[in-house]
Amino acid sequence: MASPISANRAELLAIANSVANEKMIDKSIVIEAMEEAIQKSARNRYGAENDIRAKLDPNTGDLRLWRVVEVVEEVEDYFKQVSVEQAQKLQDGAVVGDYIVDPLPPVDLGRIDAQSAKQVIFQKVRDAERERQFEEFKDRAGEIITGVIKSVEFGHVIVNLGRAEGIIRRDQQIPREVARTGERIRAWISKVERSNRGPQIFLSRAHPEFMKKLFAQEVPEIYDGIIEIKAAARDPGSRAKIGVISHDSSIDPVGACVGMKGSRVQAVVQELQGEKIDIIPWSEDTATFIVNALQPATVSRVVLDEEEGRIEVVVPDDQLSLAIGRRGQNVRLASQLTDSQIDIMTEAESSEKRQKEFAERSKMFEEELDVDETLSQLLVAEGFTEMDEVAYVEMAELAGIEGFDEELAEELQSRAIEALERREATYREARRELGVEDALADIPHLTEEMLVVLGKGGIKTLDDLADLATDELIARKREAPRRRNNTDGPPLKRNVREGDKGGVLGEFGLSEEQGNEIIMAARAHWFEDEEPAETAAPAAEEAADAESSQ
Numbered sequence: 001m002a003s004p005i006s007a008n009r010a011e012l013l014a015i016a017n018s019v020a021n022e023k024m025i026d027k028s029i030v031i032e033a034m035e036e037a038i039q040k041s042a043r044n045r046y047g048a049e050n051d052i053r054a055k056l057d058p059n060t061g062d063l064r065l066w067r068v069v070e071v072v073e074e075v076e077d078y079f080k081q082v083s084v085e086q087a088q089k090l091q092d093g094a095v096v097g098d099y100i101v102d103p104l105p106p107v108d109l110g111r112i113d114a115q116s117a118k119q120v121i122f123q124k125v126r127d128a129e130r131e132r133q134f135e136e137f138k139d140r141a142g143e144i145i146t147g148v149i150k151s152v153e154f155g156h157v158i159v160n161l162g163r164a165e166g167i168i169r170r171d172q173q174i175p176r177e178v179a180r181t182g183e184r185i186r187a188w189i190s191k192v193e194r195s196n197r198g199p200q201i202f203l204s205r206a207h208p209e210f211m212k213k214l215f216a217q218e219v220p221e222i223y224d225g226i227i228e229i230k231a232a233a234r235d236p237g238s239r240a241k242i243g244v245i246s247h248d249s250s251i252d253p254v255g256a257c258v259g260m261k262g263s264r265v266q267a268v269v270q271e272l273q274g275e276k277i278d279i280i281p282w283s284e285d286t287a288t289f290i291v292n293a294l295q296p297a298t299v300s301r302v303v304l305d306e307e308e309g310r311i312e313v314v315v316p317d318d319q320l321s322l323a324i325g326r327r328g329q330n331v332r333l334a335s336q337l338t339d340s341q342i343d344i345m346t347e348a349e350s351s352e353k354r355q356k357e358f359a360e361r362s363k364m365f366e367e368e369l370d371v372d373e374t375l376s377q378l379l380v381a382e383g384f385t386e387m388d389e390v391a392y393v394e395m396a397e398l399a400g401i402e403g404f405d406e407e408l409a410e411e412l413q414s415r416a417i418e419a420l421e422r423r424e425a426t427y428r429e430a431r432r433e434l435g436v437e438d439a440l441a442d443i444p445h446l447t448e449e450m451l452v453v454l455g456k457g458g459i460k461t462l463d464d465l466a467d468l469a470t471d472e473l474i475a476r477k478r479e480a481p482r483r484r485n486n487t488d489g490p491p492l493k494r495n496v497r498e499g500d501k502g503g504v505l506g507e508f509g510l511s512e513e514q515g516n517e518i519i520m521a522a523r524a525h526w527f528e529d530e531e532p533a534e535t536a537a538p539a540a541e542e543a544a545d546a547e548s549s550q
Helices: 006-022 025-048 082-089 111-137 208-218 253-258 260-269 287-292 318-323 326-338 347-369 371-380 389-394 395-399 407-431 438-442 448-456 462-466 470-474 512-529 532-549
Strands: 053-056 064-072 081-083 099-104 145-154 155-158 166-170 184-193 200-204 227-235 239-246 275-282 303-306 310-315 341-346
Touching: 006 025, 025 053, 025 064, 025 111, 064 082, 081 082, 082 099, 082 227, 111 184, 145 166, 145 208, 145 260, 166 184, 184 208, 208 227, 208 260, 227 253, 227 326, 239 253, 239 287, 239 326, 253 260, 253 275, 253 310, 287 310, 287 326, 287 395, 303 470, 310 318, 310 347, 310 438, 318 326, 318 341, 341 347, 347 371, 347 389, 347 407, 347 470, 389 407, 395 407, 407 438, 438 462, 462 470, 462 512, 470 512
Parallel strands: 064 081, 166 200, 239 275, 310 341
Antiparallel strands: 053 064, 064 099, 145 155, 145 184, 155 166, 184 200, 227 239, 303 310
């Protein structure tokens, strides 16, 4: 009859083999856990202060137990140290500083010890299984995966992926799609995170990448890289747009994505619960791509404002509703697809806007330059919009305007420079009334007008400015496309990104490089304050040496 320890070892080995096969993890991990459990039981028997090691043969179950002790001249810790005399009995030639092995007789694992060992093993196995799951899925973000719906908890869908579980959060589901337990479902792996409870696998059916991956599965040309989806935008469950381009001039990208009698696109539509998909030819020319993105509406013209980062699209009166779409859907998707802020307006609105801008600029030149209405309107008609354009444009360009001569051009530039100086003086006075430090005026790229805006924003000292991040200073406020709730109402605006209020100086169009220079210049005095402290000690030493020499 087998001894108790042999029986327990046989039982634990059987568990190790079973668990390793069932959980698909390396048997050595289970054996290691078992050795750790035996070590724990042995320490309980011989004393927790001992450094006890265990080695279990994974094939036979033979167990070796030993205690590791250090050879010392004078023993202070009887559990982990041994004298040279005692060490010589255990190992010939042992000297001070050696670590030797003191064999221990095997212990009988009682019922409590065996249960404790099992718990240690199962914990190790769970940790190993979680690590295996994470290693298996960590590089699969961006793929489409198929699973079975396990449950729906608080609106979140739990999906059984075979060796792990994923979650489709409520905001990543297709609206009005009903999830039923036991049904198969496809989703896009958005990210995989490590956690104490195992890998967190986040899935999505609402992300534009899910639609792009579905097209790659249905359209061989996309999978092969002949056709590329350059951009995608979705209103999940309702409508979507994708911009495609062909790298082979003989293949029509739109036709290839649609397929014979719409077979390819319909397969994607069915997976997306009837979501209508507009397939649009992508173009490097922004204006052309925007015209395509607003289909099926007809566009009269596109005006790009690079400084403001806005795009004005003019459509015929009868195309306004079509261009905007139901609840602004068409223009919103076109905006996302082109990553641009699009303003939609009719011919009449565009004409009214141009007339208003023409009148405002003419009035500004007339007052600031002290010229008659005809001359100011002529400047605006030639494309001049700001005073500094008149002040610093090439003399030849200004004198080359029909009806102008060099003498008139010189006079206009002189008056423009004076007007700018008056404007700066006015802003300087306003800035000082707000309490903005003069030191801020020495920072590059900052004008007096900008300093007034900073002062109104509560930024009045170098430290106030230095505490800002670049984005907080220069980020532009992004707005949604102009749209109408109905064709009779006035144009409305709202923010594309909730809470995106832009930087303090966002209206001035400063570049990121300029913003960084401003922030660093404001922080320069922080480092200057440290220099005297660094040089104070050497200076004091020099003074002391001079006194002693005298």
